[in-house]
Amino acid sequence: MISTAEVKQIAKELGFHACGVSRAERLENQAERLFEWISKGYHGTMSYMERNTDLRLDPTMLVSDVKSVISVLLSYNTGELPVNLNPLKIARYACRTDYHTFMKQRLWRMLEVIRERFGSVSGRAFVDSAPVLEREWAVRAGLGWIGKNSMLINRALGSYVFIGELIVDIEIEQTPHYESNRCGTCSRCMEACPTGAIVSPGVIDARRCISYLTIEKKEPLTTNEAKMLSGWCFGCDVCQEVCPWNARSTRVDGAGQGTSGFHDFSTTQFANMTEVEFTARFGNTPLMRAGYERIAKIIKLSKKREA
Ligand code: SF4
Ligand code: SF4
Numbered sequence: 001m002i003s004t005a006e007v008k009q010i011a012k013e014l015g016f017h018a019c020g021v022s023r024a025e026r027l028e029n030q031a032e033r034l035f036e037w038i039s040k041g042y043h044g045t046m047s048y049m050e051r052n053t054d055l056r057l058d059p060t061m062l063v064s065d066v067k068s069v070i071s072v073l074l075s076y077n078t079g080e081l082p083v084n085l086n087p088l089k090i091a092r093y094a095c096r097t098d099y100h101t102f103m104k105q106r107l108w109r110m111l112e113v114i115r116e117r118f119g120s121v122s123g124r125a126f127v128d129s130a131p132v133l134e135r136e137w138a139v140r141a142g143l144g145w146i147g148k149n150s151m152l153i154n155r156a157l158g159s160y161v162f163i164g165e166l167i168v169d170i171e172i173e174q175t176p177h178y179e180s181n182r183c184g185t186c187s188r189c190m191e192a193c194p195t196g197a198i199v200s201p202g203v204i205d206a207r208r209c210i211s212y213l214t215i216e217k218k219e220p221l222t223t224n225e226a227k228m229l230s231g232w233c234f235g236c237d238v239c240q241e242v243c244p245w246n247a248r249s250t251r252v253d254g255a256g257q258g259t260s261g262f263h264d265f266s267t268t269q270f271a272n273m274t275e276v277e278f279t280a281r282f283g284n285t286p287l288m289r290a291g292y293e294r295i296a297k298i299i300k301l302s303k304k305r306e307a
Contacts (some may be wrong), residue, residue, distance in 0.1 A: 002118055002172045010113050011072050014106050017157055017252060018073040020141025020175035024066040024167060026058040030136050037203065044207040046216055056133055063124050063167045068174075070166040071134070071141040072110070073152075074103060077160035077246070078254035082237045085267040087302055091211070091235025092160060094286040097258020099162045101284075103127040107164050114168070123168035134163045142175035145182060148201040149189035149239035155179065158249030159240050182245070189239035194230045198239065210236035214298060215290050226301045233298045234287055258284065271299050 004021050011019030034053060043049040055061050059069060076093055083090040093099065107125035115121050126132045135152045138144060144154040151159040183201070190198045197208035206212040210232045213225050221229075230236075240246055273281070275292040282288065287295060 002170060004173045004175050006117070007070055007114070007172055010110055010117070011070075014110055014113070015074070016072040016106065016110075017075045017161070018143050018154060020071050020138070020143045020177075021172045022069050022071070022137060022140035022174055024059045024063075024069050026060070027133055027136055028057075030133055031057055034133075040205075042199070042203070042205045042207065044212055044217060045219060046206065046212075059132070059167050062132075063122070063169070065122070065169040066167050067170055068168050068172040069137050069141070070110075070168065070172065071138045071143055072107070072164050072166075073138065073143055073154060073157060073161040074099070074106075074164070074257075075157045075161050075250070075252045076254065076257060077158060077249055077251055078257075079251045080254075082241070083262045085262075085265070085270055087231040088233045088267055088270060088299060089231050089236075090233060090262070090287075091237050093162070094234050095262055096254070097284050098286050098288070099257070100127050100286075102257065103162050103164045107166050111166055111168070114166075114170075118170065121168055121170050123166050125164065125166055127162070127164045132165055132167075134165055137165055138163050139179070142177040142179055145179050146202050147181075147189065147243065147245070148183050148187060149193075149198060149243065150202050150204050151240060151243075153182070153243070153245050154249075155182070155245070156250050157252075158246035159243060160246060160249070186244065188242040188244070192238050192242040194236075194238060195228045210238075214294075220297070221301070226298075229298065229302065231302060233295055233302065234290055271303060 007021055008019045038050055060066050082092045083095045104125050104127050111123050135146055138152050139146060144152045147153045153159045154161060195208045197205050199205045210229055213221060214232055214234050278292040
């Protein structure tokens with residue numbers, strides 16, 4: 001059996017900040033939680049969450065002969081604050097090259113290196129992929145706990161981390177360490193959430209969450225939803241900004257994670273961009289997930305309320 005230490009070493013060589021391994025099996029403990037969340041309608045219009053729940057809970061249905069799930073973390077906590085174009089704010093992770101691209105590339109490279117060192121291995125890489133409950137896999141790999149804000153929190157890195165998985169058909173020793181929940185009596189994230197979207201510890205009602213409203217919701221925002229945005233036009237970092245684990249977390253060098261397109265940029269420029277200009281400047285960033293039209297509409301709504 002391959003040791004966790006060997007896999008962790010490969011992850012480190014490739015620039016990941018943390019890595020752990022868990023056994024590929026059905027996430028029995030998540031089934032009830034997931035079904036309850038969906039039955040309460042907390043997923044909003046993300047109807048894809050209602051589909052393929054079996055695949056989401058069981059990686060053995062995603063990849064044949066799967067044995068192990070390798071989870072990796074890449075911190076993007078470079079110390080930069082969320083972009084605040086006052087009154088418009090953009091979540092930290094969105095102000096650089098879309099992480100899906102470089103995380104996937106690194107994961108595929110990791111699979112190649114594993115093959116070079118250990119022989120024939122089949123697997124698939126996932127990054128922020130709907131069929132995979134990535135935070136739970138990271139917890140099982142000993143990489144942290146799920147905070148009351150529902151984010152994975154790593155003791156050293158905090159929650160500003162990208163999570164990825166390699167699901168492979170080889171036996172790898174599991175990470176022996178399992179991190180306990182260290183939120184304790186803190187509830188800063190629940191108190192700070194501007195919309196009351198954290199309905200109970202670790203449970204988010206997406207319909208009230210600014211991240212969902214600005215990124216995931218495809219339909220036009222209602223008047224009430226538009227009022228909830230608190231100046232955010234893509235994502236929201238409030239429940240992470242207030243987390244003491246982020247305040248004390250290790251800052252990383254953001255080299256290799258792309259650059260921000262927001263340097264020397266003003267709200268007025270942002271508000272007056274044409275679609276062509278928007279794509280030229282932000283075409284390689286997560287902002288494209290929402291797209292020009294949606295962001296332009298949100299900016300207009302914000303400016304209208306400011307006036
Ligand atoms: S992302 Fe923002 S709106 Fe969503 S739960 Fe966190 S603080 Fe609340
Ligand atoms: S702010 Fe406090 S309660 Fe919320 S995730 Fe961080 S430590 Fe946990």
